[in-house]
Structure formats: C-alpha cells, structure tokens
Amino acid sequence: MTTLTLLFTSFFFLMTLSSSTNPRNFTVELIHRDSPHSPLYNPQTTPTDRLNAAFLRSISRSRRFSRHSQTDLQSGLIGAGGEFFMSITIGTPPTNVLAIADTGSDLTWVQCKPCQQCYKENGPLFDKTQSSTYKSVPCESRNCNALSTDERGCDESKNVCKYRYSYGDQSFTKGDVATETISINSASGAPASFPGTVFGCGYDNGGTFDETGSGIIGLGGGQLSLISQLGSSISNKFSYCLSHKSSTTNGTSVINLGTNSIPSGINKASHVISTPLVEKEPKTYYYLTLEAISVGKTKIPYTGSSYYPNNDDVSMKGNIIIDSGTTLTLLESGFYDGFGAAVEEAVTGAKRVSDPQGLLSHCFRSGSAEIGLPEITMHFTGADVRLSPLNAFVKVSEDMVCMSMIPTTEVAIYGNFAQVDFLVGYDLETRTVSFQRMDCTNTI
Numbered sequence: 001m002t003t004l005t006l007l008f009t010s011f012f013f014l015m016t017l018s019s020s021t022n023p024r025n026f027t028v029e030l031i032h033r034d035s036p037h038s039p040l041y042n043p044q045t046t047p048t049d050r051l052n053a054a055f056l057r058s059i060s061r062s063r064r065f066s067r068h069s070q071t072d073l074q075s076g077l078i079g080a081g082g083e084f085f086m087s088i089t090i091g092t093p094p095t096n097v098l099a100i101a102d103t104g105s106d107l108t109w110v111q112c113k114p115c116q117q118c119y120k121e122n123g124p125l126f127d128k129t130q131s132s133t134y135k136s137v138p139c140e141s142r143n144c145n146a147l148s149t150d151e152r153g154c155d156e157s158k159n160v161c162k163y164r165y166s167y168g169d170q171s172f173t174k175g176d177v178a179t180e181t182i183s184i185n186s187a188s189g190a191p192a193s194f195p196g197t198v199f200g201c202g203y204d205n206g207g208t209f210d211e212t213g214s215g216i217i218g219l220g221g222g223q224l225s226l227i228s229q230l231g232s233s234i235s236n237k238f239s240y241c242l243s244h245k246s247s248t249t250n251g252t253s254v255i256n257l258g259t260n261s262i263p264s265g266i267n268k269a270s271h272v273i274s275t276p277l278v279e280k281e282p283k284t285y286y287y288l289t290l291e292a293i294s295v296g297k298t299k300i301p302y303t304g305s306s307y308y309p310n311n312d313d314v315s316m317k318g319n320i321i322i323d324s325g326t327t328l329t330l331l332e333s334g335f336y337d338g339f340g341a342a343v344e345e346a347v348t349g350a351k352r353v354s355d356p357q358g359l360l361s362h363c364f365r366s367g368s369a370e371i372g373l374p375e376i377t378m379h380f381t382g383a384d385v386r387l388s389p390l391n392a393f394v395k396v397s398e399d400m401v402c403m404s405m406i407p408t409t410e411v412a413i414y415g416n417f418a419q420v421d422f423l424v425g426y427d428l429e430t431r432t433v434s435f436q437r438m439d440c441t442n443t444i
Helices: 047-063 070-075 226-234 333-346
Strands: 025-030 085-090 095-102 109-113 152-155 160-166 172-184 192-206 215-218 237-241 253-258 272-276 290-295 298-301 320-322 329-332 351-353 363-365 376-380 383-387 393-397 400-403 405-408 412-414 422-427 432-437
Touching (some): 085 172, 109 172, 215 226, 290 333
Antiparallel strands (some): 109 215, 237 253, 351 363, 376 383
C-alpha cells in the first residue's frame, strides 16, 4: 500500500521551429497547458477546476476515437480540448504559429490567408502568397490520395488537392493541401529544417477552436502525419517524458525525436520493457494489446468486453489506444465493474464516496486517516507496467482521492496520467512501444 501525496493535471507542449539542417536526434521541451508559462494559464482557476476541465476533455476526446464514426476517427481532437500545443514556424520567410499537437491526428493544418471564413486567432495567419517555398499538391498525387475519399476533393481548374475535416462538435476545417518548410529548434542541440512537408492550408475553419491556436499538428501513425513524414530523418523513432511537476513553474517535460530518443535495448538492468504495436485501421492511432490488470496480487483478465464481443485472439489484439492527449485512462465497461470492485476492496483507511462533479466512478474519502492505495499493474503483451499512485489515482481534495480510470462503451484509451514519469518510446521500425520509469523533471 502507498499513499497519494501529489496533485497533477493535464499537459500541453510548446515547440519552437526554425531553419537548419536535419539532425537525427533532438529534444523539445514540453510545457504544461496549466503552467504559468502557458498561454492558456489562468491564475483565477483552482487545481480542482483544472482537473475537472481535463476530465471533461478526456471524455469528449474519447468519443472521437469511436470506430462508429470514421470521419471523427481521422480528425482527432480540436480546439481548446487539446492537451498539448506546439509553436512552429512555417514557410520562407518563417511565420510563427501555435497549434494543437495531437497523437490522434495525421494531417497538420493551420489557418491561412486569405480566409473565406476563419475563427478568431490571437497570432498572425500564415500567408501562402508571401512564402517562396509554398507548393500546392496536385489532385492525383500520392499525398492527395493518402486522404480518405470523404476527406479530399479537387479544384480541377487549378489541379489543387483539397482537404475537409469535420468534427463531432460541429467544428470543421477546409482548405488546400500543400507542401512547405517546417523547422524545429531543439532544447539540446542545433535546430532542424524539414522542407517539403505536407500540410493543410485552411481557409474555411470554424466551430469551437480556441483563439490561442492556429490549427493542428498531426503526430499520429498515418502517412501524412508529421512523425511519418519525418520518417528516416528521425530514424522512425520518438519518445516523450511527461513530468508530474509539469504544472509548476519549474516542471519540465520533453518530446525526443531520433535514434537516441528511445533505449537501444530492452533489458532488466535498465528496467525497460516493450510491447508490440498492433496494425489496425485507421492507422492514425497507436494500438496496444492489454491482456490483464492486477490490483495488488489479484490479476484480472481483460475480457468480457461488449466492444469486442467475440473475445477471441484476433479481436482482442490492439484493444487499447495509447494516447498522450487524453488525461484519463478509459477501460471498457464489460471489464470495469470487476476491476473497480477489486480496487474498492483493496483500498484501506477510506470509504467509497461519489465524485461531487459526477465525472469519476471510484472515489474514496479518508477523514483524518491516511488512505492506503493498492499497486496497479497493466499487463500489456510482453510488458508488465507497474503504476505509481500518481499514475492511477488523483487527489481531488485534501481528504479525497479518485481513480483516474473510468469505464467506456467505446474504444479503450491508455491516457497520459498513466504515462507520467515514464519514458514512453515509439519505435516505428520494430513496431514496438517501450516504457522506462524515470523522473521526467530531470530529462533536459
């Protein structure tokens, strides 16, 4: 049993881009969306307010991963619901833009001049007519055809590929598909330039987008994501390390790209464990296979799901998406009842109570006693990830903690609370995700 003593909320990351040659390794600092360094920081909100807002974003985001809406699946999160932001420069000469960074999206898009309809944005809009490196993508090109038939169109008079995304909350973006130069400043070395990067130049955008952001940076697994386009220049490898102190002035989290971004070998000495990535559609998402969860010494097989009714080996593979943009972990409701009961039985020094906000399903109040929390272990294929109390529970008041895992009737998601203080590495050549416990505050 351990005691929960720290409080943390959700993340966003700031990534500054500029021109140079392509390095094979670089590290970029991540800035928590609730940190005093964040452009979204509001000193009037309380930690509880920020937690509840993050929980609501998790629930809203999970609906966009649903297999029942392919348009939403391709689009990912939008607007103020993003957990991470990137500040990039695009074009020649470079224009600074701030956009949501999303591991659940592929095509990067930003608002562009001249706008037919654009939402209010604090920063300057990208003007393609002022960039010497802007090039339209032809309609029948490979990059245009990488979009689904519902997402692409063609201006036949100009032979310009068009994109269109609509989102579950009625937000939308439409525009031209083009290539441009995007550059990245590293926190640990020389900056990098990536010419010819495919992106969307959005001139018809609206809905619930936050005026702080200019669009979306796609970090998913599909062909047009920034990660996929950087490809061999980063050796098809990236990782991130999210600190539990990221919401404070001194907290630092990072994203790493390149050969050295993940451990070179999986071994017991370095406490690095690895699990296979599963190939599934849509390729935007990173799918893992969750076989069981242990509560203390009680191991509960991850079966009985209504989302995977056959419960066979084929349907259970890739049964959970790992996502840095979702705060909570969402587990399928067919499994959750037994899992929640096991947690309730294992908690000591507290009684179960209802979440005052009605968002979390298992909360415990201690009074004056110290709450004893069980160790929770996620059993992925080939990787047993032992979670600390900070990964599985959240302190919502001085005498109450809640489990940061909730039931869902849609696809399961392994959220960023569960990933805090792990180096989470994605090797897209070997198709594996690795986990290494570390203090992410000291990664730069």
